[in-house]
Amino acid sequence: MNWSYIQYLIGRLLMVLSLLMLPSLLVAVIYQNEVKVILAFVVSMIITFIAGKVMSFRQPEKDVFFAREGFVLVSLSWFLISIFGALPFYLSGAVNSYVDALFEAVSGFTTTGASVLVDTLDVLPESLMFWRSFTLLVGGMGMLIFLLYVVPNMGAKGVYVMRAELPGPSTGKLESRVSSSIYILYFIYLFLTVVFAVLLWVAGVPWFESMLLSMGTAGTGGFNIYPASIAHYNSRVVETILMIAMFTFGLNFNFFYLAYERRWREIFKDEELKWYIYIILGALAIISLALIPYYDNFFRMIHDVLFNIVSIMSTTAYTTVDILEWPIAAHTTILLLMFVGAMSGSTASGLKVIRIGIYLRSIKHEIQHLLAPNRVIPMTYNGKRIEKNVHYGIVYYLMTYLAVFVLILVVLSFDAQNFSSAFSATIATISNIGGSLDLLGPSQDYGSLSNFSKVVMSVGMIIGRLEIYPVIILLSRSTWRKV
Numbered sequence: 001m002n003w004s005y006i007q008y009l010i011g012r013l014l015m016v017l018s019l020l021m022l023p024s025l026l027v028a029v030i031y032q033n034e035v036k037v038i039l040a041f042v043v044s045m046i047i048t049f050i051a052g053k054v055m056s057f058r059q060p061e062k063d064v065f066f067a068r069e070g071f072v073l074v075s076l077s078w079f080l081i082s083i084f085g086a087l088p089f090y091l092s093g094a095v096n097s098y099v100d101a102l103f104e105a106v107s108g109f110t111t112t113g114a115s116v117l118v119d120t121l122d123v124l125p126e127s128l129m130f131w132r133s134f135t136l137l138v139g140g141m142g143m144l145i146f147l148l149y150v151v152p153n154m155g156a157k158g159v160y161v162m163r164a165e166l167p168g169p170s171t172g173k174l175e176s177r178v179s180s181s182i183y184i185l186y187f188i189y190l191f192l193t194v195v196f197a198v199l200l201w202v203a204g205v206p207w208f209e210s211m212l213l214s215m216g217t218a219g220t221g222g223f224n225i226y227p228a229s230i231a232h233y234n235s236r237v238v239e240t241i242l243m244i245a246m247f248t249f250g251l252n253f254n255f256f257y258l259a260y261e262r263r264w265r266e267i268f269k270d271e272e273l274k275w276y277i278y279i280i281l282g283a284l285a286i287i288s289l290a291l292i293p294y295y296d297n298f299f300r301m302i303h304d305v306l307f308n309i310v311s312i313m314s315t316t317a318y319t320t321v322d323i324l325e326w327p328i329a330a331h332t333t334i335l336l337l338m339f340v341g342a343m344s345g346s347t348a349s350g351l352k353v354i355r356i357g358i359y360l361r362s363i364k365h366e367i368q369h370l371l372a373p374n375r376v377i378p379m380t381y382n383g384k385r386i387e388k389n390v391h392y393g394i395v396y397y398l399m400t401y402l403a404v405f406v407l408i409l410v411v412l413s414f415d416a417q418n419f420s421s422a423f424s425a426t427i428a429t430i431s432n433i434g435g436s437l438d439l440l441g442p443s444q445d446y447g448s449l450s451n452f453s454k455v456v457m458s459v460g461m462i463i464g465r466l467e468i469y470p471v472i473i474l475l476s477r478s479t480w481r482k483v
Helices: 003-020 022-030 035-055 067-085 087-091 098-109 126-140 144-153 155-165 172-202 207-218 229-233 236-249 253-260 264-268 271-294 298-313 328-340 353-371 388-413 419-430 451-465 469-475
Strands: none
Touching: 003 022, 003 035, 003 067, 022 035, 022 126, 035 067, 035 087, 035 126, 067 087, 067 098, 067 451, 067 469, 087 098, 087 126, 098 126, 098 451, 126 207, 172 207, 172 236, 172 253, 207 236, 229 236, 236 298, 253 264, 271 298, 271 328, 271 353, 298 328, 328 419, 353 388, 388 419, 388 451, 388 469, 419 451
């Protein structure tokens, strides 16, 4: 394990993080926030920059860097950016404890969107509102800003970092031209963020709030600006714009790259995209059927249901209605969608549609094999044969996901009011979806939880965002054996 090189790269990351606090500092000055808030950002930037400079002061001669180093680098990076990213919340006095500040920062960088600040949103300074949404934007692309800063000097070694930052069955064509692909993707990512912010502004949302909503949607984290979430605006146009945005950012990033190269046919032929749409339409049918007695206006019902389905699947978790008032059948469907998430290679979390699709296809394949044991039936995806290592990898991941889910559930059950609270909070944590049906409702307010639960959930959010394996590798005995 090349610890000196990992330390050097993390140091550079922290220096980048200090610069990422600058826009929030400018917002504090422009909106004339209190002096203590301005000083909080200044001090946070200085502390973070100095820490990064000390860690990266000397570039190591040995730059051996393989997959293990990539996973460890990404895991440590996520913990450290959260630790330092929590400083503005804590030093400004916006939260009661550093644990609350850390929870808010982890929730932002992991694009979870769970918050301890819901009760104080009406008095929270604009700069801190901007910072919490900006962490979603940065975390949404898996700290690709870091890759932009590091990859040009890493060459092929950047692939190992990218595999850890964009986990899943496959990162597609992005690995073949890592550096150029990242620049293109980030341009598209930021361009779409600006486009949706402008559309929201045109629809009547104040410009500052439009930026916050667009950044939250791009990162599929969705920090609420108001306790009532999107219902505050009472606008079908705003909801429709956000619905389109959430669906867009729930797509595979490969599609953005293919669209840039005008390879539309490859996009529309993709099986995961079809599965994604089928799941949305299936959930729409089930929930709408359950809600017929609750609505007088059919089209209003379809709109509300579709918005919240897309919001849940993209793990953004914006809401337009109080889902707690929906029937049990709707709750059950939504809980299942929280497990699924959106497409692989997107800013969303969850198990991902491709894993669910291939796993179900493997069950069908096994049944066919039992019925006709002598018949050779290849299992394919997008016209290509699915190799056994890919199939086994998905099965192993699902089992690992279940094991981690149970572990977090057991730990949270020691502090939860009841089982359903612990269960829904665990889903919200490991799927990075923020909203918890039973415990918190649409406001996503985690301020009432104990520090113990907040720390456990913070770790769970990082585990979920990195899709488990990088954190397991970080905590494995072999990783630390020769430290």
